Amino acid sequence: MSSxxxxxxxxxNFGYATFRxxxxxxxxxxxxxxxxxxxxxxxxxxxxxxxLPALILPHITLVVSPLISLMKDQVEALKTNxxxxxxxxxxxxxxxxxxxxxxCNSGKIKLLYISPEALVNSKDGWISQLKISQIAIDEAxxxxxxxxxxxxxxxQLGELRKQFKDIPFIALTATADxxxxxxxxxxxxxxxxxLFLSSFNRPNLSLKVKSKVPKKQKQKEILTFIKxxxxxxxxxxxxxxxxxxxxxxxxxxxxxxxxxxHAGLPPDKRSKVQEExxxxxxxxxxxTIAFGMGIDKSNVRWVIxxxxxxxxxxxxxxxxxxxxxxxxxxxxxxxxxRDVKMLFDFIQxxxxxxxxxxxxxxxxxxxxxxxxRRRILLSYFSEHLTEDxxxxxxxxxxxxxxxxxxxxxxALSAVYRTKESIGTITCINILRGAKTANIFEKRYNFLKTYxxxxxxxxxDWQHYITQLINQGVFEIAYDEHFNLKITPYGYQILRSETDxxxxxxxxxEEIKAKEKSVKKKSKKILSPxxxxxxxxKELRRDLAKQKGLxxxxxxxxxxxxxxxxxMPKNAEEMMQISGVGEAKFRKFGHLFLxxxxxxxxxxxxxxxxxISTYEQTLQLYNEGLSLEELAMIKDVKxxxxxxxxxxxxxxxxxxxxxxxxxxxxxxxxxEVYLKLNQPEKLKTIFDALGNKxxxxxxxxxxxxxxx
Ligand code: ADP
Ligand code: ZN
Numbered sequence: 001m002s003s004x005x006x007x008x009x010x011x012x013n014f015g016y017a018t019f020r021x022x023x024x025x026x027x028x029x030x031x032x033x034x035x036x037x038x039x040x041x042x043x044x045x046x047x048x049x050x051x052l053p054a055l056i057l058p059h060i061t062l063v064v065s066p067l068i069s070l071m072k073d074q075v076e077a078l079k080t081n082x083x084x085x086x087x088x089x090x091x092x093x094x095x096x097x098x099x100x101x102x103x104c105n106s107g108k109i110k111l112l113y114i115s116p117e118a119l120v121n122s123k124d125g126w127i128s129q130l131k132i133s134q135i136a137i138d139e140a141x142x143x144x145x146x147x148x149x150x151x152x153x154x155x156q157l158g159e160l161r162k163q164f165k166d167i168p169f170i171a172l173t174a175t176a177d178x179x180x181x182x183x184x185x186x187x188x189x190x191x192x193x194x195l196f197l198s199s200f201n202r203p204n205l206s207l208k209v210k211s212k213v214p215k216k217q218k219q220k221e222i223l224t225f226i227k228x229x230x231x232x233x234x235x236x237x238x239x240x241x242x243x244x245x246x247x248x249x250x251x252x253x254x255x256x257x258x259x260x261x262h263a264g265l266p267p268d269k270r271s272k273v274q275e276e277x278x279x280x281x282x283x284x285x286x287x288t289i290a291f292g293m294g295i296d297k298s299n300v301r302w303v304i305x306x307x308x309x310x311x312x313x314x315x316x317x318x319x320x321x322x323x324x325x326x327x328x329x330x331x332x333x334x335x336x337x338r339d340v341k342m343l344f345d346f347i348q349x350x351x352x353x354x355x356x357x358x359x360x361x362x363x364x365x366x367x368x369x370x371x372x373r374r375r376i377l378l379s380y381f382s383e384h385l386t387e388d389x390x391x392x393x394x395x396x397x398x399x400x401x402x403x404x405x406x407x408x409x410x411a412l413s414a415v416y417r418t419k420e421s422i423g424t425i426t427c428i429n430i431l432r433g434a435k436t437a438n439i440f441e442k443r444y445n446f447l448k449t450y451x452x453x454x455x456x457x458x459x460d461w462q463h464y465i466t467q468l469i470n471q472g473v474f475e476i477a478y479d480e481h482f483n484l485k486i487t488p489y490g491y492q493i494l495r496s497e498t499d500x501x502x503x504x505x506x507x508x509e510e511i512k513a514k515e516k517s518v519k520k521k522s523k524k525i526l527s528p529x530x531x532x533x534x535x536x537k538e539l540r541r542d543l544a545k546q547k548g549l550x551x552x553x554x555x556x557x558x559x560x561x562x563x564x565x566x567m568p569k570n571a572e573e574m575m576q577i578s579g580v581g582e583a584k585f586r587k588f589g590h591l592f593l594x595x596x597x598x599x600x601x602x603x604x605x606x607x608x609x610x611i612s613t614y615e616q617t618l619q620l621y622n623e624g625l626s627l628e629e630l631a632m633i634k635d636v637k638x639x640x641x642x643x644x645x646x647x648x649x650x651x652x653x654x655x656x657x658x659x660x661x662x663x664x665x666x667x668x669x670x671e672v673y674l675k676l677n678q679p680e681k682l683k684t685i686f687d688a689l690g691n692k693x694x695x696x697x698x699x700x701x702x703x704x705x706x707x
Contacts, residue, residue: 001031001056010048013055013081015559015581020045026196027052030134030168035193037140037184038172041200042317043298043324046172047074050136053168054111055083057133060104063113064137066151069274071113073296077553078111082583087113101126116142116153123163132167135160137188140171144183158189169193174320175313200316200381204323207373207392209333209366212462218334222304223254225332226284230256231534232301233277236286237318239307239339247286247306258284261291280541280551289314297550298325299557308335310343311359312366312380325558335367337424341482368470370399370503404502405493407453407464408473412494414449415474415484423482428453428461463505471500528601529652533564539595543588554588555579565652567596601652617644618653627660627696642696646703657700665693669701 006024010016019027022040026049029036040046054061065071071087078085086100086109103109119127143154161169169190173180185193213221226234238244241262248260259273259282276282278297285291289309303322309315315333323329340360347356366376374389388395414430415422422430429436430444433451444450453461465484468474473490477483492498526534537560544551555563559579568574574589575582613634620630630641642660649655658666672688679685682698 006052009052009055012582013052013083014048015081015577015579015584016048017576017578020048022196022198023048023052026170029194029196030170031056033166033168035168035190036170036196037181037190037193038170038196038198039181040172040174040196040198041202042174042320043202043326044174044198046138046174049172050134050170051078051083051111053134059107059131059133060109061111061134061136062119062127062132063111064116064119064135064157065113066116066139066142066149066154068115069271070138070296071115073278073550073553075111075113076549077296080549080553080584080587081581082586083111084109085111085113088118089113089115090118104130107131116151116157120153120156120159123160128163132164134167135164135169137169137171139173140184140188141173141175141180143187144180155187158187161189161191174317200383201374201378201385202320202323203374203389203391204326204328205319205391206328206330207319207333207377207389208331209335209369209373209393211334211367211466212336213334218306219250223251223256225302225304226251226256229301231283231537233280233283233297233299234285234302234304235292235300235318235321236284236304236306237291237309238286238288239342241288243306244286244288251284251286256284257282258286261285261287263288263290278550278552279544280537289318292318292321295321296324297321298552299327300324300329301327302330302332304331305333305335308333308339308343308367309363310346310356312363312377313359315363315366316377316381325556327558327561333367337482340364365470368466369394370467399503401501402504404464404467404500405496407456407502408468408490408493408500409496410449410453411461411465411468412473412486412490414447415486416494417447417449418444420485421483423484424462424465427465427484428458431461432456432458460505464502467502471502473500526602527648527651527653529564531601532567532596532599532652533561535595535599536560536563536592539591543591555584555592563592563596565650567599567652568593569597614644614648617641618648621645621648621655638694639696639699642699646699649703649707657704661697661700665697666701666704669693669698670705673701673705 006027007018010019022038023045026036026038030050030053036049038046038049050061050063063074065074068087068089068091071089075085075087086103088097088100092100100109104112137154137157139149140154142149142151143157144150169188171184171188171190171193173184222236236244236247236258238247241264244260244262248258251258259276261270261273265273273282273285274291274295277285278295280299300322303319305315305318309318319331322331343360344357347353347360350356362380366373366380369376372385372388372395373392374395375385378385390396410431411427414427418426418430426438426444428434429439430447430450431453433445433454435445439445439450456464465474468490469476469484471489472487473493474484475487477485486494489498493500537557540551540554540560543549543554547554556579559577562577562579563574566573566577568577570593571585571589574580574593575585580589616634617630620633625633627638627641631638634641645655645657649657668689669685672685673679676684676688682695682702685698686693686695
């Protein structure tokens with residue numbers, strides 16, 4: 001099959017114009033009849049790797065899937081794309097089973113989702129009579145005892161390879177740690193499978209960690225965060241069932257519709273909550289980690305952890321539930337030392353204490369990182385980024401380092417003089433010369449170090465001691481009241497044999513300034529594009545209700561976003577939108593076209609005092625000023641003004657860039673740009689034109705070309 005043909009099938013059946021990384025190679029491998037193991041992060045696009053071959057291969061494809069809810073959704077999604085699919089599991093009546101078996105035999109069905117136990121049970125029965133073209137094993141990590149989701153039935157799937165000799169097997173998972181990978185290979189007994197290992201980097205997820213935020217403030221922060229994105233879906237993960245209920249209640253009393261979910265709820269309540277979430281009827285779920293596995297919802301825009309997760313695998317999986325559609329999504333991890341103690345107490349009772357403790361250490365290091373978090377996270381999964389990510393809180397706000405020797409020595413000597421018998425709080429109290437009962441009782445006020453650190457606040461000391469722990473100056477004796485112990489490295493610092501750098505805590509003014517800038521940003525007026533996007537979402541919600549389908553199965557957010565910015569006017573333009581295939585166009589296309597064609601943006605009422613710099617640019621532009629005048633009034637460079645205008649144009653505002661630039665110049669830049677094969681760097685074009693044009697002119701032309 002020529003490669004253009006695969007793309008054609010992709011577009012007409014799934015609505016996508018191009019393949020994601022690896023998809024095409026995997027599909028080709030399957031079509032050649034080879035076995036494959038696919039390791040791809042959540043949202044990477046695994047399903048298409050067996051669904052597309054299923055359409056090409058002559059007979060049926062069996063898809064082994066562990067979760068009934070997952071099966072149902074995938075089958076719905078396929079049907080909406082006009083593909084004949086069905087599922088077979090214990091929820092079906094005997095009668096339904098019989099008619100389904102008949103449909104499979106007659107070749108009516110291209111993809112059959114089946115639970116592992118059903119497949120194992122009937123592999124010598126009706127399944128052995130079927131003409132099968134491919135067997136896909138989804139969530140293949142379930143085969144491994146080391147994974148977080150072991151299912152004994154999966155281990156029996158190893159028998160299948162022998163029985164169905166001449167057809168390709170494909171095993172897929174988003175869990176990539178090495179032991180699990182080996183287990184999949186070993187237990188499924190695949191036939192010299194080709195391994196497809198994708199990058200696990202999810203650049204669209206922003207990473208942020210906040211430590212030691214008092215509960216009241218945390219509630220305030222999260223409430224504000226949610227109110228700024230009231231139409232978006234998100235999950236708050238909590239360690240305990242009780243906390244999930246507390247959070248849901250707190251949000252509800254503050255006017256936010258939220259529900260809770262944990263394993264202690266009756267099954268019907270659980271599936272109800274889950275369904276509401278998937279259907280966009282409920283935007284926020286406060287849940288234990290029992291929630292999420294198998295939730296194939298692409299438009300989760302944020303995930304917040306209320307506590308520190310047990311390990312980085314779990315954490316990565318949980319934040320990975322956000323942004324499966326590839327659009328920017330936010331993740332925030334809150335934690336405090338109480339979490340650490342609780343987790344440590346859990347671990348004590350386990351026979352794998354040592355391993356768990358190490359894993360906990362790793363996630364603590366991540367949480368306390370002073371360098372790019374994504375690099376730390378991915379290096380845990382043996383993937384090494386060569387550059388800082390630019391989308392984590394550390395990259396966005398690099399810490400400022402100071403010489404920390406004196407600070408460290410003061411803390412070290414307090415611990416040393418108390419014979420390592422104190423925890424962080426007592427240590428700080430000694431350093432600050434606190435007058436507490438405990439201090440006088442233990443006669444700490446007679447120590448030489450008493451009061452030597454009273455120039456720093458309690459919070460500052462806490463900030464520094466946490467870093468000292470992370471940098472390996474102190475160790476916490478978790479099993480001895482969390483007392484601080486001095487490490488060999490700590491002794492070196494105490495004896496002035498080595499230096500240490502620490503990050504400076506922010507001052508109150510700095511924190512305030514930051515909060516202000518965040519608040520300013522959030523006071524945005526919806527741009528026309530955003531308004532239309534909200535309208536299209538409404539339409540989708542209505543349709544979903546009517547048809548009893550999950551909203552995202554109709555169109556993903558990413559498709560709606562593209563419609564809102566491209567504003568297709570007719571069928572042909574609509575078919576260009578990613579995610580619009582033939583079947584979906586027939587079913588829903590005209591409804592969305594109508595909505596777009598009749599859309600009129602609401603008047604923008606701007607008040608000068610509150611408007612953002614973009615909006616100010618827009619107003620001045622509307623007054624007909626030249627670029628230079630704009631730049632002068634705003635006291636910025638022409639380049640900045642141009643950037644604003646381009647951004648406004650992209651957001652759907654009516655901006656005419658042509659009027660700022662001579663047609664001849666446009667022509668010249670265009671020619672060079674195309675001749676050089678559309679280089680990425682502006683400088684390439686700039687140089688090629690021998691410095692005869694301005695950078696901003698190049699930017700304008702590129703923006704015009706993009707439009
Ligand atoms: P996974 O099973 O790996 O978590 P899915 O198969 O559910 O991922 O795919 C994630 C999302 O990406 C889905 O919404 C899917 O429709 C979309 N997707 C898959 N392949 C493509 C592609 N080639 N172009 C655009 N979107 C795609
Ligand atoms: Zn980073």
